Amino acid sequence: MSAVLQLDDVAIRFGGVQAVGGVSCAVEAGDFVGLIGPNGAGKTTLIRIIAGLLRPDRGKVILGGIDVTGDPTSARVRCGLALTHQIVRPFREMTVLDNVVLAAGIGYTSEPLRALLHVSRRRESERAAAILASVGLAGTERKLAGALPLGQLKRLELARALAVSPKVVLLDEPLAGLNHTEASKQVETISEVHQRGITVVLVEHNLEEVMRICRRLIVLNNGIVIGDGEPREVMADPVVHDAYVGGGMVTHAEA
Amino acid sequence: MSAYTISIVSIIGINVILAVSLNMISGFCGQISLGHGAFFGAGAYAAALAMFATANVPLAVVAGVIAGSLLGIIVGFASLRVRSDFLAVTTIGINFLFVGFVRKQSWLGGEMGISGIPPTGLGAAGNMVMILLMACATVALSLYVSRSWMGFAFRAVGEDEQAATTLGIGAGAYKLAAFGIGTALAGLAGALYTFFTQFITVDAFDFIFSVMLMAMVVIGGIGSTWGVVTAAVGLTLLPEAIRFVNDYRLLVFGGMLVLVIRLAPGGLAGLTRNLFDRVRQA
Ligand SMILES: Nc1ncnc2c1ncn2[C@@H]1O[C@H](COP(=O)(O)OP(=O)(O)O)[C@@H](O)[C@H]1O
Ligand SMILES: [Mg+2]
Numbered sequence: 064m065s066a067v068l069q070l071d072d073v074a075i076r077f078g079g080v081q082a083v084g085g086v087s088c089a090v091e092a093g094d095f096v097g098l099i100g101p102n103g104a105g106k107t108t109l110i111r112i113i114a115g116l117l118r119p120d121r122g123k124v125i126l127g128g129i130d131v132t133g134d135p136t137s138a139r140v141r142c143g144l145a146l147t148h149q150i151v152r153p154f155r156e157m158t159v160l161d162n163v164v165l166a167a168g169i170g171y172t173s174e175p176l177r178a179l180l181h182v183s184r185r186r187e188s189e190r191a192a193a194i195l196a197s198v199g200l201a202g203t204e205r206k207l208a209g210a211l212p213l214g215q216l217k218r219l220e221l222a223r224a225l226a227v228s229p230k231v232v233l234l235d236e237p238l239a240g241l242n243h244t245e246a247s248k249q250v251e252t253i254s255e256v257h258q259r260g261i262t263v264v265l266v267e268h269n270l271e272e273v274m275r276i277c278r279r280l281i282v283l284n285n286g287i288v289i290g291d292g293e294p295r296e297v298m299a300d301p302v303v304h305d306a307y308v309g310g311g312m313v314t315h316a317e318a
Numbered sequence: 319m320s321a322y323t324i325s326i327v328s329i330i331g332i333n334v335i336l337a338v339s340l341n342m343i344s345g346f347c348g349q350i351s352l353g354h355g356a357f358f359g360a361g362a363y364a365a366a367l368a369m370f371a372t373a374n375v376p377l378a379v380v381a382g383v384i385a386g387s388l389l390g391i392i393v394g395f396a397s398l399r400v401r402s403d404f405l406a407v408t409t410i411g412i413n414f415l416f417v418g419f420v421r422k423q424s425w426l427g428g429e430m431g432i433s434g435i436p437p438t439g440l441g442a443a444g445n446m447v448m449i450l451l452m453a454c455a456t457v458a459l460s461l462y463v464s465r466s467w468m469g470f471a472f473r474a475v476g477e478d479e480q481a482a483t484t485l486g487i488g489a490g491a492y493k494l495a496a497f498g499i500g501t502a503l504a505g506l507a508g509a510l511y512t513f514f515t516q517f518i519t520v521d522a523f524d525f526i527f528s529v530m531l532m533a534m535v536v537i538g539g540i541g542s543t544w545g546v547v548t549a550a551v552g553l554t555l556l557p558e559a560i561r562f563v564n565d566y567r568l569l570v571f572g573g574m575l576v577l578v579i580r581l582a583p584g585g586l587a588g589l590t591r592n593l594f595d596r597v598r599q600a
Contacts (some may be wrong), residue, residue, distance in 0.1 A: 116480065140486035152481040154474055165474055171467040171488040175495040178467035227486055 067092045067127075067143075067262050069232050073122030074286075082108040084286035085122070090231070090264060095257050097277030097294065098266045101306060105286040108151050108268045110233045113264075114146045115139050127230070139172050143230035147220035147237055149266070155209030159200060161175040162219060163191035163209050166226035175194055191226060198222045198252050199245075213240045218249060238269055250276060274298070282306065324339025324442045327513050330554045332450035335456045337534040337550035338543060339503035342460060346469055347496035347542035348476025349397055354410035354531045356416035357501040359523030361386040363420065366432045366518055373436045379509045386505020387498050389416075394497030398490045407579050413525045420520040431519030436514045449510050456503055460543045463499070472496060473541075476544070493514025528566065533571045537578050548586055 066089035074085045077294055083105045090096055098106050111117040113124055115136040123132045131139050143228040154162050167187040167287055171178050175177070182231060198218040203211065206221060224232050234253065238246045257263045257276075267273045273280070282290035290303040297303055319327075340354045364385030368378040393412055420426050426431075438445055463469045471492050474482040475596050479489040512518055530553070538549030553571065557564035582589055 070466075073373055114484065116484075134492075135488065136480075136483040137486050137488040140484060148481075148484070151486075152478055153480060154477045156477055157473070161470075165470055166485045167486075168467055168470065172471045172485070172487045175468060175471070175491050177489075178461065178471050179495075181467050182462075182465055225486060255369075 100283035145224040145229035151233035153208035160204035338560040343500035355415035357504035361505030365509035382509025387502035390501020421504030539585030542587030
């Protein structure tokens, strides 16, 4: 079985809202999956369940063949998962470089004792600087992360996710809030990431970009998968089409 | 050196260990603990019992360290369950529980405390030297931890636990580590205090004392080892130098705490840094 990520009837309820209502799917190694759906469809919630930031009411999350449903986020990240938050969460009081160095030091920080016994950050700093350059943040290294505008923070999120050397990245609206030039640069970076063999799951509202770069589309509506397959075929499905027209897919605001 | 000087220097050394160790928990890792006195006390009582049983100084030190960190790790587990603002309240509770418990234990001397603890045999000056060496070692350890990957991860956990976990940093393990190290050092300070006074009562480890330690950390600059050392020395000397401060200790320290939080949240360390930046820019 070559599925790097598998969901088995995952569901979660917030009070009266069934945010995710039984999602099953498998993502093959090296795939590029677009996860789309109207606002409130449950995309972010699903990403957070996969990452272990939320515990599902039922169902299983399987990473690389191992059931990680009961494991904390940090353990999943060490297994090769990385994510970017829809609402950016940089360490605002650290420099931009330190944000990425910390992520690159996952080999040390995964265990407190190992972290205590190591001091040198030279190699991680070099790697972090290279990653920052690759997402277009060269020159911002010494700034405090809290001082960056949103467009750059979105790229910092991506840089941190890449620095943990993931096998699978979950990107929750990495283009939202970027202007046109920034967005195309970010798409280019994400494509390069995929070409390096990293499996990508991309949540994105910009349908044009999604159709252009994704190899597979999963459409979520009211917490349920209503379409899954080759992007053009999925978009041609009348059920998906109705969800779009009725679901306010066209407009979208950050947060 | 006069007996008075020796005793003041010894107390400064002990307070430096306590403030620096609290700074590792609350400054480095962001876990607000207002019960540091309890771990200090656990170390002091354990060392006292060990001195009666064996009269062996290294053994008493080990007993103090273990007692402090054992209680600390239990509280550390509590910190995994509660949100950080509740942790402050939880640790206050631990401090009151500790004092209340010890007061009722006849084997710990109850209200009267434990007196006539066997001396270390080093004399007052020898004890002072031992305390100063331990204080230096504590400061060195704190500076090292701050530079290591552990200190780096502590800062991440302190700033945003969830963001830290998404970078593979197990926040729980780090919080336990911070509590384990910080309270082990508080236990060490307790053992040294026992050697110093040879007479302990539980009042020395009460909540008021814990607040004073937190005042040292905040006034020195949360997270800054040197700032906290400076504040620990200054705030220990102040009541000795100024009679008024001694009489109105709580009022003065409470007032300073509020002023620093309102006007200079970076504490002494933050003020020095600002001054430095301004001089460099000028
Ligand atoms: N922590 C929460 N508490 C209560 N309701 C929530 C929470 N998180 C999300 N929801 C609800 O779950 C649904 C799915 O939200 P979300 O996953 O953010 O959607 P999307 O990312 O697709 O826009 C929405 O109705 C939202 O209001
Ligand atoms: Mg969302």
